[in-house]
Amino acid sequence: MHLLFIFLYLSHLSFMTAVTNNTAVTNITVPGCPTKCGNLTIPYPFGIGRNSGCSLGPWFDITCNTSFNPPKAFLPADLFSMTGISNFHQVEVMDISDEHVRVKSTIATKCYNQTGGVIQTTTSGLVVENSYFTISSERNKVFAIGCDDYAFVSPVFGIEGKNFSSGCVSVCSNVKDVPVGTCSGMGCCATSLPKGLTTYVAGVYTLKSHTEVWSFDKCGYTFLGEQSAFTFQGASDLDDPDFATRTAETVPMVLNWVIGSGTCNDYRNTSDYYCQENSVCVDFEGGNGGYRCSCKDGYQGNPYLFPGCYGQ
């Protein structure tokens, strides 16, 4: 009885080891390329280094800046930029998954003195100068925080042919009216973005320069961020001098990434078709075209890397 149990136990153990071993040799990156920047895993088609041969193309080149501790990862500066405190700066990567890149958002801020003078102002924006990335309309919302504020979001002028503008208004007269956990227009509002957006500039504007709410609300904020990552904390957010810094650290903006701008059928049988063995090609519907590869059911691995996905 005991011997049988030990035998079963041992065979189970060796089975487990085989599985672990199989997983361990899965290629995440091109062989010989670094897999991590600090704690962040960089899976192919992304790769570390400009023109290092580690990525599928220049759009997927991640710059790992080791002068930060821990190191920080950035999207390529010539293809992406962001407006923040003063001018355009690099876009910091917080996470890369099969479908998305989460980047650090910037928070447009305007703070007022008691008589309505502007004492601090920043804007928020992003420019993606390639077709492989779009701002996710499914994951992100435009938020405005404040009791005398509205958000206004539009494309960066002259870059995108698309005509859109979006925004929402957030007002309240009494701090006791401000609910926690909802963005319904009292202290916080949220609204959707169109599909396929590659640029935006967002500002926060005011109706009465905060003069009537200044005792409990001195600043207004606007940002684009992942809806599920943000919970409005009510009056304590209105009163928090670290609101912008804390929110930028905890609420990323979600970008979709795809390959190309056509459909799977446009690329099949061409040198721009990257889906390897045991994978399927999936058209992307949520942006401006492009495709992704995905392992077939029952297979795993990196569908973009030779030799492809493997079975159990």
Ligand SMILES: *[C@@H]1O[C@H](CO)[C@@H](O)[C@H](O)[C@H]1NC(C)=O
């Ligand atoms: C995986 O297992 C094989 C056979 O058991 C062994 O030769 C190989 O070194 C292992 N590879 C790793 C990465 O552990």
Ligand SMILES: *[C@@H]1O[C@H](CO)[C@@H](O)[C@H](O)[C@H]1NC(C)=O
């Ligand atoms: C990893 O990549 C190498 C070189 O391309 C290839 O020979 C090997 O089979 C790959 N391993 C797996 C598990 O995909």
Ligand SMILES: *[C@@H]1O[C@H](CO)[C@@H](O)[C@H](O)[C@H]1NC(C)=O
């Ligand atoms: C890394 O970051 C430092 C500090 O911001 C900056 O001075 C330097 O130019 C960056 N290096 C690269 C390669 O971008």
Ligand SMILES: *[C@@H]1O[C@H](CO)[C@@H](O)[C@H](O)[C@H]1NC(C)=O
């Ligand atoms: C990696 O993550 C761990 C746990 O979250 C953290 O303690 C550590 O400081 C991180 N290291 C780097 C280099 O980011």
Ligand SMILES: *[C@@H]1O[C@H](CO)[C@@H](O)[C@H](O)[C@H]1NC(C)=O
């Ligand atoms: C508020 O700011 C305005 C414009 O900068 C300035 O003229 C005014 O004196 C300030 N008021 C107070 C109370 O500091």
Ligand SMILES: *[C@@H]1O[C@H](CO)[C@@H](O)[C@H](O)[C@H]1NC(C)=O
């Ligand atoms: C965008 O909208 C403005 C005002 O509604 C209009 O004058 C302009 O022609 C539009 N541009 C495009 C490219 O549709």
Ligand SMILES: *[C@@H]1O[C@H](CO)[C@@H](O)[C@H](O)[C@H]1NC(C)=O
């Ligand atoms: C791709 O090539 C295969 C075999 O050469 C062919 O059967 C298939 O119709 C081609 N597909 C497209 C979309 O051209």
